Amino acid sequence: MWYRIALLALAAPAFLGVAHADDNKDANWVVELPPAKSAPQLTPLGLPTLEAIMTKLELDDTVKEKLRAIKKEFTAKVSATSSHLGIWGAYHTEDLTLQKMLTDQQRQKQPEVLSAMRARDVPALAKALGLSDDQKQAMAKLRAAYEPKFLKLVLPTQSGEKLSDKDRMATHKLVLDMRADFLNAVRAELTEAQRTQLPDVLKKYPALPGMIPESDSLAYVLLAATLAHYSQADYLDNLAMALELSAPQKEEFRKVGAGLGAKLLASRITVAAALSVLAQQERDAMEKALPTDELRTRWREMLKAK
Secondary structure: OOOOOHHHHOOOOOOHHHOOOOOOOOHHHOOOOOOOOOOOOOOOOOHHHHHHHHHHHOOOHHHHHHHHHHHHHHHHHHHHHHHHOOHHHHHHHHHHHHHHHOOHHHHHHHHHHHHHHHHHHHHHHHHHHOOOHHHHHHHHHHHHHHHHHHHHHHHHHHOOOOOOHHHHHHHHHHHHHHHHHHHHHHHHOOOHHHHHHHHHHHOOOOOHHHHOOHHHHHHHHHHHOOHHHHOOOOOHHHHHHHHOOOHHHHHHHHHHHHHHHHHHHHHHHHHHHHHHHHHHHHHHHHHHHOOOHHHHHHHHHHHHHO
8 A cells, every 4th residue: 555645745854763753852843742533734835835935925035044944943843743753663663673583694685685675766766757867877876875874874773773862863963964965966966847746756655755754755765765665565575585585574574564554554644733733833933034914915825825
C-alpha cells in the first residue's frame, strides 16, 4: 500500500539518526495534540509558495527577509513536532528489529546491498521527473559525494548505539544541514517544472517517504533508506536475494514491513493535526509581519486562493 500525506510534503527536515519518539525534549518546538478524527486541510506554507506570494505582493527586501525568518523558525518546529509524534520513532524501532535478525555475514554485506538498492530507485526518479542525460549524470555525482558522508553520520544511531545528548544534538545539526544542502544541490540541477513536481514524485514511494518532508524524502530515498524501507513488498524479493535471507528471515521481514506501514498510518492523523496548528501559527505570524492593512488583505486573499 502506498500512503500519501500532503501535510508533510512541504515540512522541514527531521533526523533519521535521532528518531526515538521522546528524543526532542524542547517543549517550545513541539505541539502536543490528541489524535484528530479527520486530517485537517491547513498545511505549512511551502517555500516556493511563499516566494511566489512575496513576489506578487512586491514586498521590499526587509519584509521578505522577515517572512523567510518566520518560515525558517516554523520549519524547525514542524520537524521537531513530526519527529516527536512518532513517525521516525516507529521506523527506527522496526529497523533495529530487522538489524537483529541478520547474521554477522549479512550484516557485513548490508551497506553494499542497501547502497545498490537505493541506486535502483534513481532510474525511477529520473523517469518520473523526465531528467536529461546530463541531469542523470549530475544526480549520480551528487549521490557519490553525499552518500558516504551521510551514512557515516547516521550509522551510530541506526545501529542502536547510545549517544550523549550533546553528541546526539551535534550530529542532528550536521544531518539537518547535509539534508538541506543535498536537496538544494539536486533542485539546482532541475528545471522549474521538475522542482515543482519533485514533492509529488517523492510521495509515491511506499511507506515512509510518503510520510516525511521533501528534503527528508530525497535524502532518504537516494542516500539512507535502510532495511525497514526495503522490507516493503515492493522491494523485499530483491533485498532477500541480495542479502541471501533464509525463508524464515524473509517471512519475518515481510511481517515487519507490513506492520511498519500500519504503524506509520496510525501516526498520520495526530501529526496532521499538529501541523495544522503550526500552519495557522505560521500564517498568522507572517501576516502580522506585513507593514500595511492593504498588504495583509491581499495576503489573506492569496492564501485563500491557494
